[in-house]
Amino acid sequence: MPKAIRLPALITVLALVGSACGGSDEGVSIDQPWARPTAAAQDTGAVYFTIVAAEEDSLIGVSVSAEVAGSAALHETSMDAAGVMMMSMVPSIEVPADGEVVFAPGGLHVMMRDLVEPLLDGASFEMTLVFAQAGDITVEVDVRDQ
Amino acid sequence: MRFSRRGGFSVGRWITIALGAGLVLVACGGSEGYVPAGIVRSPAPDVSRVSLPEVTSGNDFVFRAEPGGLLVVFWGYTSCPDVCPTTLADLRRAMRDIGESAEAIEVAMVTIDPDRDTPEVLTAFVHVFFPDGLAIRTEDAAALAAAAVPFGASYEVTANADGLVDVLHTGFLYAIDENGLIRLTWPFGTNSDDIRLDLEALLKEGSNA
Numbered sequence: 001m002p003k004a005i006r007l008p009a010l011i012t013v014l015a016l017v018g019s020a021c022g023g024s025d026e027g028v029s030i031d032q033p034w035a036r037p038t039a040a041a042q043d044t045g046a047v048y049f050t051i052v053a054a055e056e057d058s059l060i061g062v063s064v065s066a067e068v069a070g071s072a073a074l075h076e077t078s079m080d081a082a083g084v085m086m087m088s089m090v091p092s093i094e095v096p097a098d099g100e101v102v103f104a105p106g107g108l109h110v111m112m113r114d115l116v117e118p119l120l121d122g123a124s125f126e127m128t129l130v131f132a133q134a135g136d137i138t139v140e141v142d143v144r145d146q
Numbered sequence: 147m148r149f150s151r152r153g154g155f156s157v158g159r160w161i162t163i164a165l166g167a168g169l170v171l172v173a174c175g176g177s178e179g180y181v182p183a184g185i186v187r188s189p190a191p192d193v194s195r196v197s198l199p200e201v202t203s204g205n206d207f208v209f210r211a212e213p214g215g216l217l218v219v220f221w222g223y224t225s226c227p228d229v230c231p232t233t234l235a236d237l238r239r240a241m242r243d244i245g246e247s248a249e250a251i252e253v254a255m256v257t258i259d260p261d262r263d264t265p266e267v268l269t270a271f272v273h274v275f276f277p278d279g280l281a282i283r284t285e286d287a288a289a290l291a292a293a294a295v296p297f298g299a300s301y302e303v304t305a306n307a308d309g310l311v312d313v314l315h316t317g318f319l320y321a322i323d324e325n326g327l328i329r330l331t332w333p334f335g336t337n338s339d340d341i342r343l344d345l346e347a348l349l350k351e352g353s354n355a
Contacts, residue, residue, distance in 0.1 A: 043262075077228045082316070
């Protein structure tokens with residue numbers, strides 16, 4: 001009996017240690033986050049980056065620093081056979097183990113609404129991505145013209 | 147509440163068929179052997195009789211390039227976080243890579259969302275990419291819809307239940323010559339190097355004419 005109790009307890013402790021050591025850095029990383037500069041009075045913007053994951057995970061939420069935008073959401077742009085572009089909200093993104101998911105112009109992006117001020121070339125702001133396993137990962141997004 | 151032009155999809159599909167036919171023609175013809183990345187529509191759509199107000203000058207702008215030059219037109223809106231800035235940035239890169247001869251290329255953006263794109267907002271957006279770019283805007287929904295037809299541009303701007311505005315729109319860039327003929331149509335996502343090569347070929351043709 002005592003053994004049967006201890007084993008799950010031990011596993012729980014190991015799991016806690018594991019998550020504390022792994023954290024956001026080992027499970028998932030966010031490479032080269034960037035956003036284009038925006039014009040004065042432009043109320044939306046997009047952030048692009050690559051998610052690289054050692055372990056399978058899912059991206060379930062996003063926020064950006066309040067100084068930059070009112071809200072942010074995961075979006076995907078798509079084009080139909082007639083060349084009509086549309087954007088749709090994406091509830092979550094699965095990232096395969098040892099895989100990557102690319103957020104790039106014309107595809108997946110973080111859409112920022114209600115920009116508080118224009119994004120200026122050379123500036124940067126904080127963005128937090130929320131993962132089911134890895135938790136919150138905050139990165140500095142570079143604003144640059146490219 | 148907002149202007150909505152439904153039926154854009156059917157126009158778009160029809161255009162796709164026309165574009166497909168154009169591609170076949172290009173594949174069979176082409177005396178110089180140059181195959182553009184942009185789509186050649188046949189016959190070339192004539193937009194020379196289309197005119198819409200240009201914000202800065204206040205005058206009606208006629209969709210024709212200067213003699214020997216080119217006019218590149220984009221139909222879009224400024225609350226567009228991904229497609230519109232990406233397209234204009236790709237065009238800008240192509241023009242920067244062309245260098246001095248790109249001065250013969252005029253760029254115009256027509257807003258499909260005049261409610262939100264006030265003259266000031268639209269002009270600021272266009273000028274971020276092209277300091278001399280033309281901002282084309284009308285509040286006359288019927289005039290805008292009529293102008294879109296020869297381009298083969300379609301759009302739909304609707305407010306959804308959450309009060310957010312949904313926009314569907316074609317993301318093409320159009321290269322227009324001095325006669326107001328659409329010579330090339332680039333679909334969204336055309337590589338900026340391919341746009342550059344196509345523009346250079348059209349400029350060369352224009353200077354030889």
